[in-house]
Amino acid sequence: RQMMVNFREERGWGKYHTPRNLLLALVAEVGELSELFQWKGEVSNGLPDWSEKEKSDLGDELTDVLVYTVGLANACHVDLPAAVIKKMEQNAKKYPAERVFGSVKKYHAYEEWKQENSE
Numbered sequence: 001r002q003m004m005v006n007f008r009e010e011r012g013w014g015k016y017h018t019p020r021n022l023l024l025a026l027v028a029e030v031g032e033l034s035e036l037f038q039w040k041g042e043v044s045n046g047l048p049d050w051s052e053k054e055k056s057d058l059g060d061e062l063t064d065v066l067v068y069t070v071g072l073a074n075a076c077h078v079d080l081p082a083a084v085i086k087k088m089e090q091n092a093k094k095y096p097a098e099r100v101f102g103s104v105k106k107y108h109a110y111e112e113w114k115q116e117n118s119e
C-alpha cells in the first residue's frame, strides 16, 4: 500500500485516484486480464501450454488488478487486511469443511444441514 501511495504522490496523481476512477481502472485491468485467456478454452493449472511471454503478461495484469484493488480500498478507507480476515471467517462458517468437502455447490444447498446441526 505504501509503495502505491508513494508512486501516486511522486506523480501528483492523488486528485485522479478517486473511488470511481479507481474502480473503472480496476474493471479495465480485469478486461485486460480476461483477454489473455480469451479463446483459449479451458486452461490447465500451471499453464503448461503458455509461453514465457504470456506468463509474464499474466503476472503484469494480475498486479495491475491488485494495485487498483488496494488503491480502491485505500480511497474508500477500507482496511483491506482486516476485511480479508473477516470475510474468510465468514466463508469458513458458510462452507463448513466437514460438510462441503469435495463439492462446490452454492451455500444455500447447505442451509438445511446447518440448521439441523445448530439445534
Ligand SMILES: Nc1ccn([C@H]2C[C@H](O)[C@@H](COP(=O)(O)OP(=O)(O)OP(=O)(O)O)O2)c(=O)n1
Pocket (backbone or CB within 6 Å): 013, 016, 032, 063, 064, 067, 068
Ligand atoms: N493514473 C495511473 C496510471 C497508472 N497507474 C499504475 C497502476 C497500474 O499498475 C498501472 C497501469 O498502467 P497503464 O494505465 O499504463 O496500463 P497497463 O500497464 O495495463 O498498460 P496497457 O494499457 O498499455 O496494457 O500503472 C496508476 O496507479 N495510476
